[in-house]
Amino acid sequence: MNFLNSITISEITHVSIVNFKTGEKSGMVLRPWHGIAFSLGGELVYIHNNATISLKNNHIVYLPKESTYDIRSIHGGSFAVINFQTMQDLAIQDFKITESTNEEIILRTFFVMNNIFLRGFVQHRAEILSYAYKIFSLITYNELQIVSPILSHAIEYIDQNLQKPQLSNSFIANQLHISEVYLRKLFTNTLSVSVKNNFI
Secondary structure, three states: OHHHHHOOEEEEEEEEEEEEOOOOEEEEOOOOOEEEEEEEEEEEEEEEOOEEEEEOOOEEEEEOOOOOEEEEEEEEEEEEEEEEEEOOOOOOOOOEEEEOOOHHHHHHHHHHHHHHHHOOOOOOHHHHHHHHHHHHHHHHHHHHOOOOHHHHHHHHHHHHOOOOOOOOHHHHHHHHOOOHHHHHHHHHHHHOOOHHHHHO
16 A cells, blocks of 8 residues: 555545444445545455455555445444545555554554544644554555564654654654664655654
């Protein structure tokens, strides 16, 4: 799902938690938005163009705009969904799936984003968009399967210390015993995002 890092979101239309009972069926005809979905516990199967895509723990699924599909719940549970519009035409017609190795950070970020979205998108647009971009960056990082202990540690450190007022590029670099320039290059070269604008 590398394409997530190169899109410009024009609107977040929904940030929601959807519940399904075991055996429940649903579907969508000409989906009006792009979306990503991940399991909060449970398993769904999407049936699209004769392909079956399983959404279960540690999986993230991209739901293409204008797609038509059926949904079947294999194991009941809750599922996180972020629906969005983009400035550019993605021209992606097939579902995309990836496994997540940093699911805990993605889920925490989603719950914060969901709470803010419930207070109103218009009033909190910039904040909601920043959380969406953070989730997209984490998904992209995950999919690339980059083995960088320093970058992984940096993301974890930032996530655990967001409330600290002294959190800055130089502070993070100092805590990781690397230069600030190297920290910035790790983020921009690997994730195509800056530390400050997308994580702090």
